[in-house]
Amino acid sequence: MKRIAVFLVVFFLSSFPAGAEYVPGEIIIKFKPAITHSITGQANAGKMADEGRKNLGRVFRRADLDTPEIKRILKGTGVLQLKLHPGLNVDETLRKLRADPDIEYAEPNYKVKAFATTPDDAYFDQQWGLKAIMADKVWDVERGDTDNTVVVAVIDSGVDMDHPDLVGNLIFPGNDIYYGDSDPNDGYGHGTHVAGIIAAVTNNVIGVAGVSWYAKILPVKVLDDDGLGDDLKVAEGMEWAADNGARIL
8 A cells, every 4th residue: 555645534524432333243353463464465355365264264263253254355454344144242242352362453343424514505604714724825825836736535425526616626537435336426415515625626716715726636435425434435445545646535
């Protein structure tokens, strides 16, 4: 995975707190570095090395688990998404896995949702936020570099790919992690609003001004059209964005 020069949470998503809602029957585990490569060196379970299968089987046996379904592997990270067999208690399974010496952490696959409701006002209260941070004074001094644009991944509900005040700053096609295709169009609106805050085309007469004049938006859809998703889809979106040119997430 490529290193990211700057990390900024711009997707405004919230994981539910402990005891809150999670995907039924699913857990996320992360292995310790000593055995990470043998298990998650490949992007899917079918290509896992024999050593990795042995390590994985040993962990499952110690937790009294019949081999669960491996739904997703975050390649090279030590992170797996598991689907437990029906009837297994998630909390009890997590307790056993957390006690395993090869496991760094084990947790439910918490659901996530867009953190705020996007208003439908045409100019969102005349963008008082830009005035509050004195963006206009900053722009007098620096507006960025048109020859060295920074790619910002908006990892959210998608982006309206035809929005007249965004299209000039979008990188096509982006990606749709949630529905598994290459169409990251926004069915909820939150990601479009976030993209506009970051990099709506500025000084073009129409719409609003983005904080950055020249940043480019890489749309990554990790939420459904109701603004809901889960931790692993967010993580997968971050991984994809970092591997596809994003400098800021």
